[in-house]
Amino acid sequence: MKRSLSILNLLIFSIFISFLCAQNLADYQKLRGVVMSTVPDDNYTRHAYNAFDTNEATSFMAHDVSGWVGLDLGENFPIRKIRIYPMPDRNEQFVGTQFQGADNPNFANPVTLFTVTQTPNAGEYITYDITTPQTFRYVRCMNPDHRCSIAELEFYTDLNLQTINYPKLTNLPTIYLETAGQFDFVNKETYVPAKVAVSNADLVEIFDAQVRGRGNSSWDFMEKKSFKIKFNAKQHFLGMPAKAKNWTLIALAVDKTLLRNGLAFEMSKALGFEFTPSCVMVDVVLDGFYYGTFMASDNVDVDNNRVNIDEMTTADVDPYNISGGYQLEIDAYADQEPVHFTTQRGVPFTIKSPDSDEILPEQKKWIENHVGVLENSLFTNTNEALEKYIDIESAVKYYLHSELSGNCDSYWCIPCYKKRGDDRLYFGPVWDYDQAFLTNERVPRYSETLKTNFGVALEWFRKIMQTDTAQTVLRRLWKEVKSDNLQQHLLEYMDENSALLQQSQALNFARWNSLNRKVWFEDALFNTYNEYIDFVKQYIVDRFTWFDEIAQQRKAILPISLKNDTAQTWQYTFDSPASNWYTNTFDDSGWQSGKAPFGTEQNLQNTTWTSNQIFIRKKFYVNSEDLEALDKTYFYIWHDEDCEIYLNNELALHREGYITAYQYFEFDKNLLHEGWNILAAKCTQTAGGQLIDVGIYITSEEQSNETNFVDSPNKETNFIYYVSNGNLIINGLLSGENVQIYSIDGRLFKQQKSVSSTLKIALPARGIYLVRLHGKTLKIIY
Template sequence: MRKKLLYLLLIAAVTGCKKESKQAVTPPVVSTTDTTSVPIHFSLKAEYNPKKLGTDSVIFTTVGDSIFGVVPAMSNEKNFTLSFSPFNADVKIGNQRQLSGMIAHDFTNPVTFTYTDKNGKVKDYKIKISNFTGIPILNLTTTGPVVSKDNYVDGSLIVNANGKYDVQAGSIDLQIKGRGNSTWDMPKKPYRLKFKNKAGMLGLPAAKNWVLLANYSDKTLVRNSIAFEMARQFGSDYAPHGRYVEVFMNKEYLGSYTLCEQVEVNPGRVDITELKAKDNGADVITGGYLLELDQRLDAAKYFWSSQGLPFTIKSPDAISDAQLAYISDYVNQTEKALFSADFADADKGYAKFINVDSFIAWFLVKEIMKDSDAKDFSSDFYYKERGGKLGMGPVWDFDLSGGNTDYTDAGLPTGWWIKDSKWFSRLFQDPAFKAKVKARWLVLKANAIPNIFASIDRGAAYLDLSQQQNFKKWDILGIYVWPNTYVGGTYPNEVNHLKEWLHTRIDWMDANL
């Protein structure tokens, strides 16, 4: 090799001196002994997928042996023709040789491609292709516009889980109407879904009733979901589950939503005995009941407690007069014991009537998030199982929490809120109750409380493409939306503000507990 290089240098020197010479130069010898593996690159190109990708080609992201691609077009198309480079690479699915840009495949589920490089090294790549933003998509079709919270509209639902969950094949028959109170008056509407038959949704147990939370004023889009997760980690009773989804209605994109389980008596939800109208005997009338403290009195049946708190009946639906009398009397006995001179007595006081651990778990979630409505106003749920005591749960309604409230002190990260409500202010006068709260807090500080911030980061990362589409539809990041205390201008700023608020909140609670 050295001799060859010297020879070439001599030729170059001679030809450089004799510029008039037309003698060709022999190219140097290049070794073909290359021990490095030639990398493979996968992509989707619009030219090989006409009318499926629009004008945008999709480049895949590789993480280890898994390759992820998101098709930005608003469709449920799953058949795509894959391209790879080098174009003549030895790529197979099973024993079938693949040709770059030539063969279409169904990517409803991940597809494994096997690549053999020129040195015989074999490697499998699991390729997953998602639609739109990569999170599950709910495609709703209705027989007319949904303009009422009172009247259902017939329709159907097709779920594209984007490979994240097993889903029911085909269309789900349903009815849909509006829901919410102040949120229904916002441009991005929340909805209530009622299936004709029970069906599971995105890994959640089968049921008929589901909720789509719009999260319009919560520009992080995560407050409800992270509060639900916090409740599960804190041991709160019957904490609901949420799934981030994209919602289309009659082919119109409505935005990024949270699909939730409806608060109701049902296996997998508020899993207590379902009380029938005929269950009026002494052995069965004790439960189960689902109540909501709700100043709006948004229910057919309700009662006022002796302390002036309004309790609406969520279940049973058709409550009998005897049952209504029983549960109202039980709540009044609870209040009588709680506000008596012997309220702290284990046998005579409040502990005879309430599940103390249940109250503490509910309190800590609501107090950390400083939910504005939870201070004796609305969405405070109570349950009573047959033969059991009164418990609190599930937690609910967190879009106006976590510092996202400008009309009360609930927007401040310091100061008590739920603790100053009627029942809890009395409970905290009992040293034994205070000690139990503090002991529970110390346990949660080790793992569950730090996990709040990991949950926020996971949710924000998962929603990255979704939030971009949502705020293209609803251009509100830079403007005030009632009742924002902060306008960040960007999605990362909104998420960071929530985290900073919670850090301050948790530090304050830790110091004051």
């Protein structure tokens, strides 16, 4: 019965589409087909799909004179009308353009349907009547005297001649958005009526809905747009848990793996956030033309299966009910939202729920005042704030998630919420991770997200994470992460889902031509999809290893001097000093005194340094208790560029080049002495920004034991494996361990013994392999 209803829906849907088209060109049907063209002027910005995407702001331009763009209609149709939207700055060159039909894809012996003899108006559609009686499978637009250039190209036939089908394009579900060309590419807030067809598992279901754009920078600067769907009736869209009207289709335009958001959600679930968005990978077709690989996901709003708080009404004004729930967002773009406020310390908030058209002035005033009390408490009595006003579990989970993902947008936009009758602010759910996992170098591979200068909420989270309370929660969470082997789970997620996406990603990057191109701020570019997957997998391994190092409890013997924190005073000079400037006996009393950091980088300096060199010295004290318990010693430094660091007359560290965030570097602990010590550093600069700051941090033997979160190596679980560049990498082995690799049908093709803790085995081809190790069989997808 459901199958019959789906067929009936298809017939009704086809009539709906034809009717909408007929309103624009009465009694005619807009034709669909496979996009064809000669070589475009630019494979990324001027490709053939631009002529059929209903977006007047994009365009096709041929690389050569007589180049063309057109459609394979699949079968022959009479062409009755042609509607075009010329490139605004090339409308005069449109004169002489010819529209042609043919019975072959090479357009041998084409029939000219119409020749443009008058200049079309810029910024307007124009429709040409076609009187040629023949029918054609192949149609195109070309100009024998100029490079073909056109923003929109539409061919029309008689009403209801072309059958509208909704095939599943790959192994993923396919979502068809039918807006009759009315989707608004200019104003993302404008909903348009739509039909949404879901093609999945040999079943097509059609829903009434509205569709609009979504996103901030992704909407403003990227051609591939994201969508928000509002169904007329609540749906378990694609089987996801929430039954809701509002859903999202995320374009993933910057993320060449197409998996960074899903990876972030997996991490969120493992860390135990109260709500993690669901997601399903899909193919999207907009008004009959393929649009790309998308992630279908929840809209982050109030719902029992989303942000589970009381949904407020205009009746909620008594002292208890007015306390919640409020869905909020710390939002760098808050001034673009209808209901927002800014705290005394300049942290912008958007109020997401209650809705902008329902929230009462007294409700807005209440939550604004409450957040103000929270903020004041955080900076005047931090421990009280963490007890009364901040949910420390979700705050630390958000910090840990941000560090492991390296998301440069972590502190620009943070979803959060307040429950009714609970004074605490809860952080989450995580959202928008296209810029994470080293998409770009704004958060370098081995640098703390919280130590960057990106975000409106940094000051809050730095204050939170400086407390013993937060550090205690962090140590517990990190112990759980390691015990649950989250790193391995994420590597397996990348393997399994990249295999699932092979068909879809090929279509997506053929459509957008963006695989090896910079779409936004990407730094690492590759020629193949699988190279991007391997890159992120390696980042996961490196990032977890790095965080395991910085997660150790370190005591500051000489703290660094972050701006707005208590800064250390050093002696310094820009002039070349005597050759013994770094020794303990050198007299630096003639040097200037200033507070670190020194430089200009990211406006972090407390003392400006703009010359090509600086010499700094600092006297500090080490007590006997710290020295006796000492296990390891580290410099915690930011150097841009080359630096030499001396401790008590000895060169302790020499580094060339520069880093753009604080990093730890271990040094010989025997260089520290009980009592007064002398630290001296030289930093040189050639070009760009510059900064120098040095701190000394130590771990004790007791602290090292506390942070050994996983017990002694467990052969059953303590190894890590992943595939990179066609090699199976296994870390954490003992020398002499035997590893056997079988094909999926059980044939042994490789057996090898480890000679160190790391084993690398070349895999012969992509596929599924079984790895026998420690008495267990592991499934590897490559």
